[in-house]
Amino acid sequence: MPNRTPFYSFHQEHHAKLVDYAGWEMPLHYGSIIDEHHNVRTGAGIFDVSHMGRVKFSGRHARRFIEHVFTRRVTDMKAKSCRYGFVCNEAGGVLDDVIVYRFDDHFLMVCNAANREKLLAHFQSLVGEMSVKIEDQTESTGMVALQGPRVMEMIGKFSSEVPTLKRYAFTTKNLLILKLVISRTGYTGEDGVEVILPAKMTGMAIKLLLRDSGDLQVKPAGLGCRDSLRLEAGMPLYGHELTESIDPISAGLNFGVTLDKDKTEEGQPEIPRFIGQDALEKIAAEGPTRKLVGLKLEGRRTPRQHMNVMHGDQAVGEVTSGCLSPTLGYPIAMAYVDNAQAAVGTNLTIDFGKQTVAAEIVPLPFYKHS
Amino acid sequence: MSVPAGLRFLDSHEWHKLDGNIVTVGVSRFAIDELTDVTYVDLPCKDNTVAAGDTIGEIESVKATSDIYTGVSGKVIEVNEAAIEDPAVVNNDPFGEGWLVKIELSDPAELDKLLDSKAYEAKFPAE
Numbered sequence: 001m002p003n004r005t006p007f008y009s010f011h012q013e014h015h016a017k018l019v020d021y022a023g024w025e026m027p028l029h030y031g032s033i034i035d036e037h038h039n040v041r042t043g044a045g046i047f048d049v050s051h052m053g054r055v056k057f058s059g060r061h062a063r064r065f066i067e068h069v070f071t072r073r074v075t076d077m078k079a080k081s082c083r084y085g086f087v088c089n090e091a092g093g094v095l096d097d098v099i100v101y102r103f104d105d106h107f108l109m110v111c112n113a114a115n116r117e118k119l120l121a122h123f124q125s126l127v128g129e130m131s132v133k134i135e136d137q138t139e140s141t142g143m144v145a146l147q148g149p150r151v152m153e154m155i156g157k158f159s160s161e162v163p164t165l166k167r168y169a170f171t172t173k174n175l176l177i178l179k180l181v182i183s184r185t186g187y188t189g190e191d192g193v194e195v196i197l198p199a200k201m202t203g204m205a206i207k208l209l210l211r212d213s214g215d216l217q218v219k220p221a222g223l224g225c226r227d228s229l230r231l232e233a234g235m236p237l238y239g240h241e242l243t244e245s246i247d248p249i250s251a252g253l254n255f256g257v258t259l260d261k262d263k264t265e266e267g268q269p270e271i272p273r274f275i276g277q278d279a280l281e282k283i284a285a286e287g288p289t290r291k292l293v294g295l296k297l298e299g300r301r302t303p304r305q306h307m308n309v310m311h312g313d314q315a316v317g318e319v320t321s322g323c324l325s326p327t328l329g330y331p332i333a334m335a336y337v338d339n340a341q342a343a344v345g346t347n348l349t350i351d352f353g354k355q356t357v358a359a360e361i362v363p364l365p366f367y368k369h370s
Numbered sequence: 371m372s373v374p375a376g377l378r379f380l381d382s383h384e385w386h387k388l389d390g391n392i393v394t395v396g397v398s399r400f401a402i403d404e405l406t407d408v409t410y411v412d413l414p415c416k417d418n419t420v421a422a423g424d425t426i427g428e429i430e431s432v433k434a435t436s437d438i439y440t441g442v443s444g445k446v447i448e449v450n451e452a453a454i455e456d457p458a459v460v461n462n463d464p465f466g467e468g469w470l471v472k473i474e475l476s477d478p479a480e481l482d483k484l485l486d487s488k489a490y491e492a493k494f495p496a497e
Contacts, residue, residue, distance in 0.1 A: 028433075224432055228432065300410045301410050302435065304435065324410070
């Protein structure tokens with residue numbers, strides 16, 4: 001029996017097509033994946049992302065602990081800011097990609113649903129002598145993402161502060177008994193926010209939101225369009241672009257790794273080395289052998305994960321994700337390709353089994369909001 | 371009732387509608403709902419000869435790619451160019467405007483081996 005998020009009845013009311021996703025009963029769509037995709041690009045969509053893991057770290061050594069497991073520095077983070085990065089294994093392989101939120105007196109990590117149990121076990125095994133309390137708050141809270149060019153207009157009706165937040169900043173709000181964490185983050189390539197709230201309050205919150213959104217028409221959006229939106233925006237998805245055998249340097253996600261983060265700076269407390277740092281330093285020094293690239297395909301067929309990328313009759317890479325881009329109108333894919341063939345402008349083909357389709361390497365992201 | 375009466379089905383969700391000696395083939399609403407938005411349809415060439423059980427095309431959606439089979443043998447006399455042009459028609463009306471091919475039957479007895487509408491719906495009930 002899969003878990004249900006606090007928004008389960010909301011999904012039912014909106015006639016969601018529900019599917020099992022990482023052990024959660026989640027909406028794939030509420031009618032049409034493509035319509036929901038367009039609505040997020042042009043208006044405002046609301047996604048239930050309560051299945052994402054939410055793990056709180058508190059105690060005297062919380063900072064030190066996160067520095068040990070996370071690829072970016074958290075010591076210099078200001079309270080009420082977030083940072084995207086990775087939890088790696090010793091070989092530099094990605095255990096998960098996560099966002100760390102820094103509060104005044106604790107940290108919160110938002111991780112992928114499919115990796116939550118694995119990460120919790122990983123963290124427990126590393127506590128040792130450190131005084132850190134690790135609390136899984138996934139089921140006691142809910143989380144929604146409001147995404148689209150008209151979201152800030154709507155949020156402005158509730159709060160004058162939120163529209164002034166910088167990207168990757170967050171604020172906390174206490175509305176009567178409703179306690180919210182609102183961050184300017186998302187996974188669609190559009191402006192928007194993600195909101196964490198107590199599980200018991202989700203029904204009330206969503207009614208307030210939809211009632212006061214007026215003619216802006218915030219429409220529910222499912223996991224189907226979340227995938228095509230993030231792909232157009234060139235964002236990696238765990239299990240596709242990221243796995244335990246892929247390191248973030250090869251994935252071209254160097255911005256999510258601070259290799260010299262343990263270098264002590266004037267007036268800052270000591271920062272331990274992070275798990276995977278040795279391996280990632282070596283990979284960065286030698287240079288990765290393959291590269292994550294964007295591909296634009298001819299025709300209208302949808303490239304799928306694991307299809308071979310060909311140069312002549314030689315396989316030079318593998319597709320990690322693909323879709324017929326609803327915004328651009330042509331098929332796109334992300335793929336790992338050998339360095340020698342990975343330059344923008346290179347002409348390759350994709351092996352569809354019965355046929356091959358021409359593809360050209362294009363810069364990532366495929367889509368950038370104006 | 372979401373499945374029209376008088377059709378014949380394969381377990382792989384293709385419907386067959388007999389009119390004279392011409393059979394129209396399409397994909398059921400149940401299958402389309404599972405596939406989600408259809409993005410691409412590949413169909414055989416007109417005048418191709420097909421045999422019952424053959425793959426006659428492919429249907430792709432946001433979610434998956436699936437082969438299309440025929441439950442009858444014969445000659446392809448027409449393909450739905452409108453569905454190739456705009457695959458959304460298959461989502462909007464799978465039992466009507468979203469038909470895929472018309473086949474001139476060579477052996478009418480083959481239809482009797484397929485599930486009738488009632489048996490198909492019992493096997494794949496709508497949600």
